[in-house]
């Protein structure tokens with residue numbers, strides 16, 4: 001059975017002479033069992049008609065962002081939700097530039113910015129436009145974000161020139177779409193993965209607490225990746241404003257002590273990932289009643305005591321230590337040196353290091369650039385969406401676990 005059967009592909013047709021080949025692609029995807037939705041950009045409609053697109057797709061074609069009936073139902077979000085994959089054919093220099101810059105000024109670009117589904121582009125343009133430094137820089141940006149690029153091919157072009165810039169053949173694009181949707185395999189099937197995520201809240205009194213800016217996104221994305229790779233996944237989560245992901249057992253906690261207790265109760269497990277931003281200190285006295293300002297000339301002093309280090313505790317367990325223990329090191333300077341120190345001090349097998357200086361926008365943002373520090377050395381990864389980072393990390397951990405098992 002084709003990996004496309006029962007899947008929905010959103011084909012976004014850009015404006016270029018190669019747009020007619022998008023029609024062949026739609027036909028091919030349908031032949032392989034996919035449902036197709038299509039967005040025709042205004043420029044694309046100069047080359048193919050909405051009627052031919054909708055006739056082949058078997059569904060109405062859309063082109064305007066403010067199509068009233070659709071936007072009432074948040075059309076651009078719906079489009080991406082309904083799709084398993086988005087493919088831009090042809091991806092013009094203009095569309096690539098807009099995608100790279102995050103511009104959302106029509107239905108196609110808004111949908112591309114709003115999606116969390118895999119995106120593929122099949123570029124086609126004049127050879128000099130393709131080779132222009134601006135296009136190449138945009139290409140590098142898109143690739144680094146995990147967007148798959150099919151082609152372009154080299155050959156005679158409609159503009160009479162020769163070189164790279166021809167749209168890849170529709171069959172080849174369909175093959176790539178199909179390959180991308182092959183079931184991912186489940187290297188963590190039968191394994192148990194425990195992940196800590198989010199901040200901790202350390203109470204001062206019943207209404208006040210000390211916290212930090214962690215959003216929990218990276219930890220939640222890791223849990224989703226572990227689930228998708230087949231693991232029974234336990235997420236020990238500090239207070240965050242993220243939805244509980246389906247198929248994951250979420251254990252909500254507030255303080256570091258609760259997080260330690262909940263984590264220990266889930267051992268043994270195969271992989272433990274400590275992605276939480278645990279408060280290092282907590283107010284030593286937890287006041288039973290709200291501290292009042294009335295009548296006091298000086299503000300109260302808060303004394304702190306040290307929180308347990310959950311990673312260090314689990315990393316150094318004599319008995320029941322998970323075979324793979326992963327820590328994170330969010331640093332603002334000497335990132336690798338600090339990560340190496342942590343690897344040893346905390347008894348971890350891997351430290352995922354990242355630079356969280358304010359200028360990187362990583363803390364609380366959607367992207368992350370990580371370096372993997374193990375006893376064997378340092379691996380540098382490009383900047384990627386946090387979900388993409390999560391999937392790559394979990395695959396990597398699955399591999400490390402398998403290697404440990406076989407050694």
Ligand code: C5P
Pocket residue numbers: 196256274275276277278279280307308309310311312326327328329330342
């Ligand atoms: O020492 P630092 O907080 O930078 O170490 C970060 C790593 O240690 C992270 O993996 C974090 O989840 C873990 N950690 C922990 N318990 C603490 C402090 C940090 O598990 N109390």
